[in-house]
Amino acid sequence: MRFFNSDGVSIAYLDSIPDEGHGDPILLIHGFASNHAVNWVNTQWVKTLNKAGYRVVALDNRGHGQSEKLYRPEDYGSFLMADDARRLLDHLGIERADVMGYSMGARIGAHMALASPERMRSLLLGGLGAHLVEGVGLPLGIADAMEAPSLDRLTDPMQRMFRAFAEQTRSDLKALAACIRGSRQTMTPAEVASITLPTLVSVGTNDPIAGSPQGLASLMPNATALDIPGRDHNLAVGDRAHKQGVLDFLSRRP
DSSP states (O other): OOOEETTTTEEEEEOOOOOSSSSOOEEOOOOOOOOHHIIIITTTTTHHHHTTOEEEEOOOOTTTHHHHHHOOGGGHHHHHHHHHHHOOOOOOOTTTTTEEEHHHHHHHHHHHHHHGGGGGGEEEEEEEHHHHHSOOOSSHHHHHHHSOOOOGOOOOOHHHHHHHHHHHOOOOHHHHHHHHOOOOOOOOOOHHHHHSEEEEEEEETOOTTOOHHHHHHHHHHEEEEEETTTTOOOTTOOOOHHHHHHHHHHHHHO
């Protein structure tokens, strides 16, 4: 892993150059309680994109993985986290990149598209559909789950799922609680409609967390929806149909 300073916050990142091909850069932004390795390396995304000729850049979001842990909710606003992603492009001297996020990472990518569209060639939103405008991300109860004395104390299935995942990824539970409380920004339909980048919205057909991909794509002037058949929020990430849909989309975008 490499590190850079994003306005005073240490951010860890991976920069994987393909052995051959065009070398177009794609920036990957992982989901809540995950990290670049769990979301993108272990699921074979980095290998798949490198093989297709892409330069893959993937960061650990603030509060996650090997990046600096912060404990105030106000340090996790979606625009702040989007600025980390944009500053990573600055650090690497990358003028424009395709930007793909999953779940919370998709929310960050969408805010980056509002703040810095000139730095992006396209926007790929995985695991996030209409809830970008209809909801405020994961329930606040997830923060409570991070602060519970133990997993055994939790009975709500979603709380248990995210607490178990956070423990599996060896995350800093206190930092994750602050992240949930601080990164719950939605977008208005007008803001979403202002995103003119080529956009792909990919959601598992068994995913109750993301909201409809068609519902979000219909609000955007240049967006396509992709159903990932038979997959829930967790399993859709590395699904073969998801990967093929992304590669097809990237091959078509300007």
